[in-house]
Amino acid sequence: VETPTYLGALQAFAPMEPEVAGVAGDDQGIDLADLARRRGEARFLYVLPNFQNPTGRTMGEARRQALVQTARELALPLLEDNPYGDLWFDTPPPLPLSARYPEGSIYLGSFSKVLAPGLRLGYMVAPPAIAPKLLQAKQAADLHSPTFNQRVVAEVLRDGFLARHVPTIRSLYKAQRDAMLEALAREMRGLDVSWNVPAGGMFLWARLPAGMDAAALLPQAVERGVAFVPGAAFYADGADARTLRLSFVTATREQIATGIAALAATLRENLQP
Amino acid sequence: VETPTYLGALQAFAPMEPEVAGVAGDDQGIDLADLARRRGEARFLYVLPNFQNPTGRTMGEARRQALVQTARELALPLLEDNPYGDLWFDTPPPLPLSARYPEGSIYLGSFSKVLAPGLRLGYMVAPPAIAPKLLQAKQAADLHSPTFNQRVVAEVLRDGFLARHVPTIRSLYKAQRDAMLEALAREMRGLDVSWNVPAGGMFLWARLPAGMDAAALLPQAVERGVAFVPGAAFYADGADARTLRLSFVTATREQIATGIAALAATLRENLQP
Numbered sequence: 024v025e026t027p028t029y030l031g032a033l034q035a036f037a038p039m040e041p042e043v044a045g046v047a048g049d050d051q052g053i054d055l056a057d058l059a060r061r062r063g064e065a066r067f068l069y070v071l072p073n074f075q076n077p078t079g080r081t082m083g084e085a086r087r088q089a090l091v092q093t094a095r096e097l098a099l100p101l102l103e104d105n106p107y108g109d110l111w112f113d114t115p116p117p118l119p120l121s122a123r124y125p126e127g128s129i130y131l132g133s134f135s136k137v138l139a140p141g142l143r144l145g146y147m148v149a150p151p152a153i154a155p156k157l158l159q160a161k162q163a164a165d166l167h168s169p170t171f172n173q174r175v176v177a178e179v180l181r182d183g184f185l186a187r188h189v190p191t192i193r194s195l196y197k198a199q200r201d202a203m204l205e206a207l208a209r210e211m212r213g214l215d216v217s218w219n220v221p222a223g224g225m226f227l228w229a230r231l232p233a234g235m236d237a238a239a240l241l242p243q244a245v246e247r248g249v250a251f252v253p254g255a256a257f258y259a260d261g262a263d264a265r266t267l268r269l270s271f272v273t274a275t276r277e278q279i280a281t282g283i284a285a286l287a288a289t290l291r292e293n294l295q296p
Numbered sequence: 297v298e299t300p301t302y303l304g305a306l307q308a309f310a311p312m313e314p315e316v317a318g319v320a321g322d323d324q325g326i327d328l329a330d331l332a333r334r335r336g337e338a339r340f341l342y343v344l345p346n347f348q349n350p351t352g353r354t355m356g357e358a359r360r361q362a363l364v365q366t367a368r369e370l371a372l373p374l375l376e377d378n379p380y381g382d383l384w385f386d387t388p389p390p391l392p393l394s395a396r397y398p399e400g401s402i403y404l405g406s407f408s409k410v411l412a413p414g415l416r417l418g419y420m421v422a423p424p425a426i427a428p429k430l431l432q433a434k435q436a437a438d439l440h441s442p443t444f445n446q447r448v449v450a451e452v453l454r455d456g457f458l459a460r461h462v463p464t465i466r467s468l469y470k471a472q473r474d475a476m477l478e479a480l481a482r483e484m485r486g487l488d489v490s491w492n493v494p495a496g497g498m499f500l501w502a503r504l505p506a507g508m509d510a511a512a513l514l515p516q517a518v519e520r521g522v523a524f525v526p527g528a529a530f531y532a533d534g535a536d537a538r539t540l541r542l543s544f545v546t547a548t549r550e551q552i553a554t555g556i557a558a559l560a561a562t563l564r565e566n567l568q569p
Contacts, residue, residue: 031439034435034436035436035437037436038311038312038433038436038437139444141442141443141444142442142444143438143439143440143441143442160311162307163307163308163310163311164308164311164437165416165438166304166416167416168416169414169415169416169445170414171412171414171415171448172442172445175444
């Protein structure tokens with residue numbers, strides 16, 4: 024898995040009792056030198072190239088080409104998770120990894136972020152050789168996804184609703200990301216806090232001043248009326264306790280401004296005098 | 297597990313790579329002497345006491361009392377699956393095992409057989425000590441069941457629809473069971489075929505003449521227009537190849553008559569001369 028990676032994936036893998044290995048990463052995800060060094064250690068690589076959960080980061084074109092080349096050389100299957108890919112703000116992300124390496128990739132899509140999470144529907148694109156096995160595993164797990172929900176979504180797709188709806192979400196989330204970036208620049212001045220600028224999706228990744236622990240600060244922040252997800256839970260190993268995930272999609276611009284101010288106040292309170 | 301037991305449960309357990317042990321059984325399910333003899337072999341017992349899938353059999357009051365007593369003595373947790381319990385024909389089945397041994401039982405209920413399988417909704421009753429762990433496992437598996445479907449079912453329940461609908465299903469399925477029993481008595485005359493008389497549910501269990509293999513006969517039966525599920529798949533071990541499961545719920549009385557006649561013709565064709 025990437026470092027950090029999606030917590031829900033780690034939880035989904037857990038019942039199989041895997042040994043999860045975190046590959047070193049940077050602002051685009053997978054560090055290819057580290058991946059190549061650990062040849063033979065993994066059965067597959069789980070990767071979320073677009074507006075990743077938790078970091079919001081995106082893998083660029085060159086990194087995608089190089090990752091696919093490395094994966095081919097290592098005969099390493101890729102599990103590409105793409106729930107956020109449609110939520111780009113200015114330009115669509117580069118082609119999926121699966122489109123470049125279809126014989127070695129499983130692609131996961133979702134209706135949760137573009138339509139409704141309460142429907143619990145997604146889809147998978149897999150090589151013909153393993154699709155029947157995946158179908159069998161799905162059947163063993165839950166027989167099938169609700170046919171009622173599948174029909175509802177099929178009607179929504181046929182109607183063209185998503186083509187009209189997704190651009191609305193994009194511009195809404197972009198405005199909210201901008202509000203968060205403005206608030207961070209304003210409120211964190213003078214504090215040793217860093218953050219990235221996600222080009223889409225729902226999340227922004229921040230890092231607190233040296234010596235601070237996001238999990239330890241959370242209760243104080245909640246007391247001031249703002250919550251975040253401490254970053255540590257997203258690491259398969261070697262967690263960075265200074266990191267945290269901020270979401271800009273369910274709060275209004277005003278709430279974002281208030282929340283970031285409350286977070287900054289929490290940090291100031293905890294600074295060494 | 298019981299012998300035989302629900303195939304879908306075996307498939308659901310399979311990814312955990314358990315060693316599945318089949319306990320000997322009779323027309324009421326679990327053979328308690330065999331269960332006691334195998335003390336310490338199992339982490340839990342999966343049991344379907346009402347109108348079981350695949351056999352349609354039901355555990356009587358005395359057997360339930362004795363099973364719960366044995367389970368207590370062995371400190372053996374019970375996983376009680378009850379999707380068919382509301383589908384009784386003349387009298388409701390005895391109290392669930394979980395009602396007698398709540399501290400050692402997990403009870404599973406379902407809306408699939410009384411409302412709609414396409415909603416994929418059920419429920420669980422578990423001791424307070426393990427409920428949080430089960431919730432965690434559910435969250436790891438799929439985050440949650442679709443909230444949309446949960447709201448739909450909540451509305452249907454509030455409206456009292458089930459109280460009106462379930463009696464309709466009961467009398468429909470009872471008439472269809474009777475049609476199947478009549479057809480069997482008529483068509484299987486002179487053949488060494490045996491079957492049970494389910495007191496509810498959807499299934500009837502039959503056993504073919506010595507030397508016959510239900511799985512081998514299936515293609516011929518399908519050619520004559522009737523399908524069944526060969527019993528062998530429902531055994532964790534030591535399958536009885538002569539057994540088969542017949543469903544009487546999705547076919548009309550006329551189709552049932554035609555289907556049983558076609559099955560009898562298939563058997564006659566395969567009798568040793």
